[in-house]
Amino acid sequence: MAPPSTTTTVASKSIQPQMSLKPQASQLVAQTCARPIPNSYWATPLLLACEYPWSPYLTTQKLENLLTAGVRTFIDLTEHGELSPYAPHLSGQAARLGIDVRTVEYHCFPIRDRSLPESEEFMRAILDVLRDNAQRGRVSAVHCRGGIGRTGMVVGCWLVECGVACDGKEALECIAREWRGVAKCGRYPCSPETGAQFEFVKNWCRKAGAILSVGGDVKIECVVTHRVREVRDALLLVTFSGVVFFALWSFV
Numbered sequence: 001m002a003p004p005s006t007t008t009t010v011a012s013k014s015i016q017p018q019m020s021l022k023p024q025a026s027q028l029v030a031q032t033c034a035r036p037i038p039n040s041y042w043a044t045p046l047l048l049a050c051e052y053p054w055s056p057y058l059t060t061q062k063l064e065n066l067l068t069a070g071v072r073t074f075i076d077l078t079e080h081g082e083l084s085p086y087a088p089h090l091s092g093q094a095a096r097l098g099i100d101v102r103t104v105e106y107h108c109f110p111i112r113d114r115s116l117p118e119s120e121e122f123m124r125a126i127l128d129v130l131r132d133n134a135q136r137g138r139v140s141a142v143h144c145r146g147g148i149g150r151t152g153m154v155v156g157c158w159l160v161e162c163g164v165a166c167d168g169k170e171a172l173e174c175i176a177r178e179w180r181g182v183a184k185c186g187r188y189p190c191s192p193e194t195g196a197q198f199e200f201v202k203n204w205c206r207k208a209g210a211i212l213s214v215g216g217d218v219k220i221e222c223v224v225t226h227r228v229r230e231v232r233d234a235l236l237l238v239t240f241s242g243v244v245f246f247a248l249w250s251f252v
Contacts, residue, residue, distance in 0.1 A: 039182050063093050072139055073104075074104075126154055148184075152197065159171035161207065
């Protein structure tokens, strides 16, 4: 039985999944861009994790920031009635920003707050949407209410699924590094939120063939944010050491 979910495609054209993952160089800019909203982080160059982006009481919506940052697919993990829905306003927000509303998609996969998905199949349905968008080079945003528990759980499973992390433990380490830069980290130091959600990610296994190949030989995996930063930090350390050595040598 297919997992219960609601999908609204603002675009009129049907989605045709592609069978290759081919990131463009420009997509890597996401790794160095500022966070669109304070309570968000780039899990991969094509996936933003964040809190709920809409409130009827605000004149300036976080939704605008996400659209401006390039997000075109929204994956909502909140339950019906949990918060004021923004799907009816999505096309209007996009149009006001000069964005072709046909390029914007909204998907709803409700998970109860502080809980787990009802089944592994349900989680894989979410990951299938992420995979389809990654294959098409689209930027997605996944969120729940606060962007902590349900969001962290989905992000963790995706990092394993797409090959960014070798297993759930490494995926959680990736999230922890990015989470330190989120505004609410001081109040909510961990993501995901519950022990059960952490265990769900730790035990997640990549589906066979999930890491797709181009031309049958070359594997293209998502860029690992912390790997890039480790290389950058290493280069900075080498450069700094060289400067110090040169300075000391000059005084000899």
